[in-house]
Amino acid sequence: MGLLRRHPALVPGLLFSAALLVAPALAERGTLNDLWNMAFFVVLAAAWNLLGGFAGQVSLGYSAFVGIGAYTTVLLANAGWSPWLTLPVGAALAAAFSVVVGLPTFRLRGPYFTIATIGVGEAVRVIASGLEFTGGSSGVRMPPGTFDFNSNYYAMVGLALFTLGLVAWLQQHAFGLALEAIRQDIDGAEALGVNSTEVKLQAHAISSALVALAGGLFATNFQYISPGSVFDFRLSLTIVLMPIVGGMGTLTGPVLGAMLFSYLQIKLLASPALRDSYLFIYGGLLIVVMLFEPKGIMGLWERLWSKLPRRRTTAIAEARRAS
Amino acid sequence: MPAESAPILAVSSVSKRFGGLLALDTVSFQVQPKEIFSVIGPNGAGKTTLFSCLVGAVHPTSGSVRFRGQELSGLRNDQIVTRGLVRTHQIVKPFRDMTVADNVRVGVLYGRLRLRGAKAREQVDEVLGRTQLVHRADAKAGVLSIGELKRLEIARALATGPEVLCLDEVMGGLNPAEIQQAMALVRALRDTGLTILMIEHHVHAVAGLSDRLVVLNFGKKIAEGQPGEVLRDPAVVAAYLGDETKEEARA
Amino acid sequence: MQKLVVVALNSLLTAGLYATMSYGLAVIYGVMRIINLAHAGLMMLAAYATWALNDRFSLDPFLSMVIVAPAFFLIGMGLYATVIRWLPRSSAGPSMQSLLLLFGVWLVLQNLAYAIWGGDTQSILTPYTMESVPFLGGRFGVPQILVFVASILSLVGLNLVLRRTFLGKAIRAVTQNRDAAMLSGVNAGQIAAVAFGIGTAFAAMGGSMLSTLYAFTPDFGRSFLLKSFCIIVLGGMESFTGVAVGALVLAFIENFASAYTSIPVSFQDAISFTLLVVVLVAAPGGLPGLWRMLDRRVVAR
Numbered sequence: 001m002g003l004l005r006r007h008p009a010l011v012p013g014l015l016f017s018a019a020l021l022v023a024p025a026l027a028e029r030g031t032l033n034d035l036w037n038m039a040f041f042v043v044l045a046a047a048w049n050l051l052g053g054f055a056g057q058v059s060l061g062y063s064a065f066v067g068i069g070a071y072t073t074v075l076l077a078n079a080g081w082s083p084w085l086t087l088p089v090g091a092a093l094a095a096a097f098s099v100v101v102g103l104p105t106f107r108l109r110g111p112y113f114t115i116a117t118i119g120v121g122e123a124v125r126v127i128a129s130g131l132e133f134t135g136g137s138s139g140v141r142m143p144p145g146t147f148d149f150n151s152n153y154y155a156m157v158g159l160a161l162f163t164l165g166l167v168a169w170l171q172q173h174a175f176g177l178a179l180e181a182i183r184q185d186i187d188g189a190e191a192l193g194v195n196s197t198e199v200k201l202q203a204h205a206i207s208s209a210l211v212a213l214a215g216g217l218f219a220t221n222f223q224y225i226s227p228g229s230v231f232d233f234r235l236s237l238t239i240v241l242m243p244i245v246g247g248m249g250t251l252t253g254p255v256l257g258a259m260l261f262s263y264l265q266i267k268l269l270a271s272p273a274l275r276d277s278y279l280f281i282y283g284g285l286l287i288v289v290m291l292f293e294p295k296g297i298m299g300l301w302e303r304l305w306s307k308l309p310r311r312r313t314t315a316i317a318e319a320r321r322a323s
Numbered sequence: 324m325p326a327e328s329a330p331i332l333a334v335s336s337v338s339k340r341f342g343g344l345l346a347l348d349t350v351s352f353q354v355q356p357k358e359i360f361s362v363i364g365p366n367g368a369g370k371t372t373l374f375s376c377l378v379g380a381v382h383p384t385s386g387s388v389r390f391r392g393q394e395l396s397g398l399r400n401d402q403i404v405t406r407g408l409v410r411t412h413q414i415v416k417p418f419r420d421m422t423v424a425d426n427v428r429v430g431v432l433y434g435r436l437r438l439r440g441a442k443a444r445e446q447v448d449e450v451l452g453r454t455q456l457v458h459r460a461d462a463k464a465g466v467l468s469i470g471e472l473k474r475l476e477i478a479r480a481l482a483t484g485p486e487v488l489c490l491d492e493v494m495g496g497l498n499p500a501e502i503q504q505a506m507a508l509v510r511a512l513r514d515t516g517l518t519i520l521m522i523e524h525h526v527h528a529v530a531g532l533s534d535r536l537v538v539l540n541f542g543k544k545i546a547e548g549q550p551g552e553v554l555r556d557p558a559v560v561a562a563y564l565g566d567e568t569k570e571e572a573r574a
Numbered sequence: 575m576q577k578l579v580v581v582a583l584n585s586l587l588t589a590g591l592y593a594t595m596s597y598g599l600a601v602i603y604g605v606m607r608i609i610n611l612a613h614a615g616l617m618m619l620a621a622y623a624t625w626a627l628n629d630r631f632s633l634d635p636f637l638s639m640v641i642v643a644p645a646f647f648l649i650g651m652g653l654y655a656t657v658i659r660w661l662p663r664s665s666a667g668p669s670m671q672s673l674l675l676l677f678g679v680w681l682v683l684q685n686l687a688y689a690i691w692g693g694d695t696q697s698i699l700t701p702y703t704m705e706s707v708p709f710l711g712g713r714f715g716v717p718q719i720l721v722f723v724a725s726i727l728s729l730v731g732l733n734l735v736l737r738r739t740f741l742g743k744a745i746r747a748v749t750q751n752r753d754a755a756m757l758s759g760v761n762a763g764q765i766a767a768v769a770f771g772i773g774t775a776f777a778a779m780g781g782s783m784l785s786t787l788y789a790f791t792p793d794f795g796r797s798f799l800l801k802s803f804c805i806i807v808l809g810g811m812e813s814f815t816g817v818a819v820g821a822l823v824l825a826f827i828e829n830f831a832s833a834y835t836s837i838p839v840s841f842q843d844a845i846s847f848t849l850l851v852v853v854l855v856a857a858p859g860g861l862p863g864l865w866r867m868l869d870r871r872v873v874a875r
Contacts, residue, residue, distance in 0.1 A: 058670055104855040111609050111673045116854050119800055119847035126844045174432045174439065181429050184418045191380065191412070193404040193433035193483050233796070237681075244674065276688060283681025290675035291660055 013164075020157045024150055036153050036221070038262040039160040040214055045242035045254035046163045047210035051203045052240065053248030054176065056183030057106070058114045061121025062239045065094040065208040067128060067230040069215025074140045074225060075133075083146050087216045094212030095205040102204045106197050109186075118233075125231035139226025142219060152221045159217065163210050168251055170206075179203060183249065211239075241282060245289055247298025256297050329392065331356040331518050332377075332408075332487055337386035339372055339542075346372045348542040349386065354487070354520065359513055361521045361529045361550075364539035365563055370522045371413055373539070374489050377520075378410050379403040390487070407435045410489035413522075415476040417464035423475060424460040427451060427482045434483025446482065454478040454508070470501055477508070488512065489520040494528055506532055530554060538562065580712030581833045585826040587718045590725035591787075593821035595780025595798060596805040597732060600817050602773035603806065604749035606766050608658070611676040613777050613802065614795030615683030620646055620781030621790050622687055628698050635698055636720055639782045643728075643775045650774025653679070654767045680795075687792035697789035721783045728779050729818070732772075736814065745769055797843045804850035810860030820860065824849065 023035055044062070052058045072090035077083050105116045129137040170176050178199045181189035186196050219225050242261050247253025264281065268274045274281075293300050330353035339347040346369045354360045362370050375381040377388055379400040388395040390408050398406075409430075418426050424447055431438050431446045438446050451457045454474040459467065467475060473493055480488060494505050506528055513519055523529050529536060530550045538546040538553060540562040546553045553559055595617060602610045620642055627638040657679065661672050705716040736742035747755035748765050756762050784790070784798065805824050809816025824846060831837055831845055853860065 058674075105851065108854055110670055112854055114670070114673060115609065115800075115803055116851045118796075119850045122796065122800065123844040123847040126841060126847075130838060130841055177425060177429055177432060180421065180425075181418055184420060185416060187380070187400075188416055188418065189429065189433075190400045191378070191404065191410070192430040192479060193401050193409075193435070194429065195399070195401045195433075277685060279681045279685035279688070283678040283683075283685065286678030286681065287657065287675055290671050290678065291657070294671055 017161055034266055036156050039156045041258035041262045042160040042255055043163045043214040044211055044239045045258045046167050047207040048239050049243040049254045050167055050207040053243050054179040055200055055203050059117040060114055060236050060240055061117035063231050063235040064121050064124040065211040066215035068094045069212030070219040070225045070230045073216035073219045074142055077146055078143050083220045087213055090212045090216045091209035094208040098204040098208035099201055102201045106200045121236055125227055128231050129227045137227055142223045147223055152217055156217050159213055245285055245296050247296035250298045253296055253298045330354055333389040335387045337376055337383045339376055340384045346542050350544050352537045352547055356518055358534045359519045359532050361523055361533040361536035363529055368539040369542040370539055371491055374410050374491055404483055405435050407486035409480045409483045409485040411476045411480045411491050413491040415472045417475055419465035421464055422461050423456055423464055426464050427478050430479050430482030436484035450478050450482045487518045491522045494525050576711045579710055581829050585829045587722045589821040589825035590722040591783050592805055592825055593818050594725040594728050596802040596817050598773045598776030599802045600806045601769050605769035608672045612679040614799035615680040616774055616777040617781035618795040619683055620778035621785035622691055624782040624785045625696050625698050635786045636724055639779055642782050643779050646778030647771040647775040650771040651767050654770040684792045695789045695791050698785050717786045801846045804846050807853050808860050
């Protein structure tokens with residue numbers, strides 16, 4: 001019970017999770033597709049947030065990990081593997097790649113790191129489009145008989161819940177404090193014994209593995225992938241925008257962002273006029289958020305909440321206690 | 324003077340060059356365990372640079388630093404801290420958005436002791452107690468007063484469970500009463516077994532606290548010994564007064 | 575040997591273009607410590623503007639630069655006044671906020687282009703597009719040569735402004751030490767606006783030139799942005815001569831790779847991306863930083 005009092009958001013969170021899990025019995029396929037998409041976005045946003053929001057290293061190259069997970073699943077499935085068994089392999093490969101990328105680039109500060117990740121993401125896409133065994137730019141297809149929406153749905157929702165739980169757990173413990181310290185003052189953190197590179201590499205590995213798992217499920221669900229669909233810069237962009245708009249460095253921020261963007265995606269796909277304006281919307285959102293509330297929706301919420309009268313009485317009580 | 328035992332810290336011919344500027348010039352000295360050892364000198368003498376070299380925030384251009392006989396050059400800042408050598412910063416920079424308790428917790432979790440769970444919580448409380456910050460434990464570090472911030476800086480370093488604590492001008496900007504408190508704290512810390520290096524400008528504090536001290540000027544060591552002799556050394560006095568004495572002598 | 579000469583000359587031609595577009599980034603970074611990701615969008619927009627002028631009025635793309643460059647100078651100043659001005663300035667270097675903000679601007683510009691001109695690939699065809707000139711055993715395209723001439727002119731012009739005019743000196747002063755410049759009476763805000771205008775104008779010139787050499791879509795610009803960034807990091811982000819050197823180095827590496835190795839053209843972009851990462855990590859001070867490091871080792875003190 002103490003747990004619930006400390007984290008009031010847990011109640012709606014649990015209710016929502018329960019709703020998601022019983023949905024296949026009640027809702028129709030169209031809605032289930034939308035929910036699947038939202039869960040997919042939640043995984044991407046929450047996982048990215050581990051490195052980007054909590055540690056403060058903004059990577060614009062995360063589609064590389066989606067692609068690694070997706071391609072590993074398709075290629076191994078075509079070689080006879082069961083799709084489920086391909087998932088951990090994809091996750092491991094993504095984590096390994098994240099270390100290879102992270103070792104040189106984590107020496108870079110802030111924006112330089114971000115630019116380097118754009119470069120890495122693009123290099124991966126270019127190479128994937130050029131290689132023969134990955135099917136080149138026309139992509140690859142899953143073998144027949146591997147499609148099962150229901151189990152995929154449960155897996156994706158389960159992955160989303162697992163990701164949120166894992167990130168919450170990490171945040172509460174030593175690892176989360178190290179990430180926060182690194183984000184606020186990396187030199188100060190190192191002056192207190194934090195091996196910042198090691199911590200960053202770990203965060204990168206965990207988040208890239210989660211993203212790769214989502215990529216593998218994506219491949220199984222859509223049965224066909226290409227560099228344009230999984231290594232796309234637009235995907236990297238969406239992954240980054242969700243936590244930024246929702247609120248980086250918080251737990252609920254990425255979830256809010258994921259909900260917003262999956263909603264946006266539905267609306268955009270439905271109306272041709274809006275589909276052509278998605279860059280306006282994304283770009284406009286980014287500009288507005290950066291100018292007015294860099295901490296996103298959660299930041300706005302915090303600002304409004306601290307202005308409520310309830311907060312002021314608490315401050316007075318605090319002052320009385322201190323004197 | 325304690326009998327000839329192995330020094331806990333041995334600085335040998337440490338030099339540091341920043342481009343064209345020679346900030347430290349073959350500085351050598353040794354510190355005995357449980358000593359209070361001060362580093363003094365006029366502004367720009369290279370004292371803070373020396374501390375930076377000791378903890379690995381900056382790598383010496385040449386020379387060596389041995390801590391308990393172990394060579395430290397080439398090691399990273401966090402590696403040296405986990406071995407037991409830590410410093411405070413002259414310009415305090417806490418993790419502003421974290422509570423005071425969490426600021427301290429970082430050192431407890433990642434310093435030399437690497438405590439977890441209940442032991443970690445105890446250590447945080449103990450450190451906060453020593454630095455009189457218990458009543459501010461849940462406040463965000465950004466709202467502290469300057470005196471409290473200085474104590475927090477010491478608390479953060481203490482939390483790492485060091486054997487050698489380097490204090491960089493902890494008394495800067497404090498009023499006389501606060502200085503007395505700070506001096507008492509330093510003595511209390513030494514009594515728990517810590518070795519303390521201090522950079523300090525307050526001559527009374529230095530004279531009252533230090534067992535020995537070293538004087539730097541323009542990156543070079545110009546004197547070393549006990550406070551009584553060193554502070555009367557004409558070369559030291561001249562360094563602090565600068566060219567004024569020379570001009571007076573000429574006139 | 576003769577092949578080497580041809581490769582070297584091709585590199586030189588390419589370097590001119592690279593330098594022009596990179597100066598756009600360098601000026602803005604120097605004065606405001608902002609990494610202008612919208613640079614890519616501005617280049618692309620200028621390419622479209624050049625194409626539109628060519629399509630509507632049959633205006634030669636090189637001549638239209640006379641219109642495009644000043645127009646984009648004004649657009650740049652406008653961008654500064656409406657959006658950039660409000661960014662908090664952090665003394666610790668470029669901020670994530672500014673990076674992401676300009677990224678948003680880039681996206682908006684892309685959409686603008688899609689909305690006006692659609693997503694089809696465009697290119698400019700002039701009477702001389704297919705012409706080439708033989709020289710020292712190689713053939714060099716006329717557009718490439720004209721681009722080189724245009725870029726040299728723009729660089730000479732920039733150099734004159736930077737060295738001979740008060741404005742130029744003010745820009746250099748703010749780049750080296752903003753506070754000292756302000757103490758000397760320089761209005762940093764105005765200089766920032768002008769610098770942003772100049773940076774945009776150079777991005778536009780780069781875009782115009784690119785439109786004569788390559789086909790383009792609204793998505794175009796990303797690889798050139800990365801190349802520009804690679805160049806200014808190579809050149810040591812605060813040095814103007816460094817940009818020229820960086821442009822030469824990158825152009826040479828690219829041309830060399832395509833002439834002497836069998837790396838397919840599509841992989842070439844990967845070269846500049848990798849080089850960017852390598853340089854950022856191994857030599858953050860760029861070539862000048864490397865030089866300083868070597869210099870110290872050679873001249874022992």
